[in-house]
Amino acid sequence: MKIGKRLNQLHDMVNEPYDHIWDCCCDHGLLGAALLNSQPTAHIHFVDVVPTLIDALSNRLKLHFPENYRWEAVCMDAGQLPLATYSGRHLVIIAGIGGDLMMDMLSTLQGKNPDLTLDFLLCPVHHQYALRELLIARQFKLKEEKLVEENSRFYEMLLVTTHDDSNTLPDVTRTGSRLWLSDSDAQRKACENYLANTLAHYQRIQRGKPEQVSDIVTAYEQVRI
Structure with missing residues (x-):
């Protein structure tokens, strides 16, 4: 099961070692399948609301991992994950959906499990700024963030946690901090293009509804690469 640049970065x-990894909105299960190979002690839960996808995925996993029983494919709403039923460290992966739906899932899961330390790996396709504002409001802490360009589209990826027992993790920011770091000319160019595209998007909205996005435009204008 070959994965592309976006899934490879995720x-x-x-x-880190986890006991349970929840691959939500898993679609064809490519990311979770890769984690079955690289996370030898984790139980991988493949979750999607589409029954036909889950049935097909279950058959593929039985074919590719016939001797591996550290997985299950479940048809359910990701906001209803039974996290408290399982002991150990949890990572919830939510990718490939809009930030608005992602915010609903996050709020529901954190609200149902206020005492659990939960890590979330997030990759929204829209509404990144609003998602970051929610993470700030709900006091999530940042473990890592990355920017990836694949097939002429840009993806923000955030690894966050609900509790920071070490008191060493930074806060999530509205426009990203580590997101804009680069270790190559190609990555720097991707950061520059993403920032330009994002600013242009909000500036177009600003011309018609300035009261809605003026603060967002100002925030992105202050980003330095």
């Missing part, structure tokens, strides 16, 4: 951000 995979690489899972660099």
Whole structure:
């Protein structure tokens, strides 16, 4: 099961041991399948609300992992994950959906499990700024964030946690901090293009509804790469 650049970056951000990894809105299950190979002690839960997807995925997993029983494919709403039923460290991955739906899932899961330490790996396709505002309001802490360009689209990826027992993790910011760091000319160019595209998007909205996005435009204008 080969994965592309976006899923590969999400995979690489899972660099701590977990007991349970929930691959939500898993679609074809490519990310979770890769984690079955790289996370030898984790139980991988594949979650989607589409029954036909889950049935097909279950058959593929049985074919590719016939001797591996550390997985289950479940048809359910990601906001209803039975996290408290399972002991150990949890990572909830939510990717490939809009930030508005992602915010609903986050709020529901955190609200139902206020005492659990939960890590979330997030990759929204829209509404990144609003998602970051929610994470700030709900006092999530940042573990890592990355920017990836794939097929002429940009993706923000955030690894956050509900509790920071070490008191060393930084706050989530509205426009990103580590997001804009680059270790190559290509990554720097991607950051510059993403910032330009994002600013242009909100400036277009500003021309018609300035009261809605003026603060957002100002925030992105202050980003330095």
